[in-house]
Amino acid sequence: MAQLNNVTPLFKDLAKVEHEHNIACKECSLYRLCLPLGLHSNDLAQLDKIIKRSQSYTRGQPLFATDTPFKSIFVVRSGSFKTTVQASDGREQVTGFYFPGEFIGMDAIYEQAYKSTAKALESSSVCELPFEKLQEFGATMPQLQVQMMSRLSKELSGDKTLMFLLGKxxxxxxxxxxxxxxxxxxxxxxxxxxxxxxxxxxxxxxxxxxxxxxxxxxxxxxxxxxxxxxxxxxxxxxxxxxxxxxxxx
Amino acid sequence: MAQLNNVTPLFKDLAKVEHEHNIACKECSLYRLCLPLGLHSNDLAQLDKIIKRSQSYTRGQPLFATDTPFKSIFVVRSGSFKTTVQASDGREQVTGFYFPGEFIGMDAIYEQAYKSTAKALESSSVCELPFEKLQEFGATMPQLQVQMMSRLSKELSGDKTLMFLLGKxxxxxxxxxxxxxxxxxxxxxxxxxxxxxxxxxxxxxxxxxxxxxxxxxxxxxxxxxxxxxxxxxxxxxxxxxxxxxxxxx
DNA sequence: AAGGCGCATTGACCTGGATCAATTATCAGT
DNA sequence: ACTGATAATTGATCCAGGTCAATGCGCCTT
The missing domain is CATH 1.10.10.10 (Winged helix-like DNA-binding domain superfamily/Winged helix DNA-binding domain)
Structure with a gap:
């Protein structure tokens, strides 16, 4: 019952220690849910260097807005986010909620621009993965590419399920x-x-x-x-x- | 008006010549819509070798069924397909229609099993891309990986749009x-x-x-x-x- | 050309969930 | 602790689109 009354941000404790420090991926409590899973440790060290770690957002603050140029994919570190797509008449659809270890912004790769808006639902933090760097690394780390594709595929699969939910x-x-x-x-x-x-x-x-x-x-x-x-x-x-x-x- | 009364399968003529022959990617009329776009010609030649070309399906024939192991991604060559997800109670949702140059089966990468069913809507054909081979090649052709991710991202983006449509x-x-x-x-x-x-x-x-x-x-x-x-x-x-x-x- | 079958259209009616409206909690800021 | 704003609940009513039912139209088969 204590947990029911706990009003601190979700998952805060999970990444509490790491939150303020620049802890390496392999020490991160989210490791087994995250991108680096399956990388060799020297590759991991490389990846570690390009990750912009633990940027903080407060409730309602946008991670990115619709139609801004695509630069990075984000991994939720703590807290939670929602993404929405908007129509010109103001209507909007919440396309997803994102929790620690989940990726945000992958639908922007093709258009090279974010086609949705992501907002923090509470005090939250993310790790930022500059996509260009990620690509460079991919050339020498096929395992990373596989991971990325796997992630994309997982979201795709989830979206189909959601389509069923919405339609039927x-x-x-x-x-x-x-x-x-x-x-x-x-x-x-x-x-x-x-x-x-x-x-x-x-x-x-x-x-x-x-x-x-x-x-x-x-x-x-x-x-x-x-x-x-x-x-x-x-x-x-x-x-x-x-x-x-x-x-x- | 002639076209209105044309009852031959859609896009048949587009791939007519290639349909029966094993024409190379770079000669294919779908080239600029397809995966190989942007590959160097020696890489393309390599890719060419692993593609199982122009397999034919008749109206209603399944390309793959739900819960079968994932082996390949398919590119529509001619005709058209639909994909559906099913619930145990028999309800199903048509999650997409696919036309020449479009990819089917990418949502199966993560689960390593198709989580949807794909059926031909008319006499149609596909090129089959064995995913394992695609991965191997990816290690030496970063451009191919980028293309693949781009494709995945495009479908993701389309799905979000569809969610808006269904929901709002x-x-x-x-x-x-x-x-x-x-x-x-x-x-x-x-x-x-x-x-x-x-x-x-x-x-x-x-x-x-x-x-x-x-x-x-x-x-x-x-x-x-x-x-x-x-x-x-x-x-x-x-x-x-x-x-x-x-x-x- | 006749029968049969699946698909499509049209009409009549019904209902799940939207909309409108009025309170009542909840919470952030002072 | 107070207060205004925002979110959530609850009730009453309404309607877009679903369901049910009947008919029509291709199109294939013999």
Missing amino acids: KTAEEKLATFLLSLSRRFQDRGFSAREFQLSMSRGDIANHLGLAVETVSRLFTRFQDEGLINIQGKAISLVDSDKLKQLCG | KTAEEKLATFLLSLSRRFQDRGFSAREFQLSMSRGDIANHLGLAVETVSRLFTRFQDEGLINIQGKAISLVDSDKLKQLCG
């Missing part, structure tokens, strides 16, 4: 799926799969799932009434994740 | 956007942006856009009544693409 699932299924996806990601990062903080607003969740805020709010209440979850503000606890799993469709 | 657009906006996207792709391939054949069924279109078949059918009729398009079966002609552009939102 009901509101209930959407929200259940979303909660379990978060749960799994928290678990992968060594946190409780049962209790965590939602760093994004109800509005962000609704937008991401193609729903209205009111619908999300009502569903949270209903899920709680039905004993599936326990939610209080940003603190959520998955009481019956089996039932939740069934609701995913 | 009205039925009318969805269909208008879809038609113009097709139009642009036909144009890129040297065909008329105004008149073309829809190789996919109304059902496929509806599914892809997160709509019911009936809605798509009604919209086609309405667009025609309003003088925006001319449609007769699979043959469509964009009469007022400016107005159509306005409808995209």
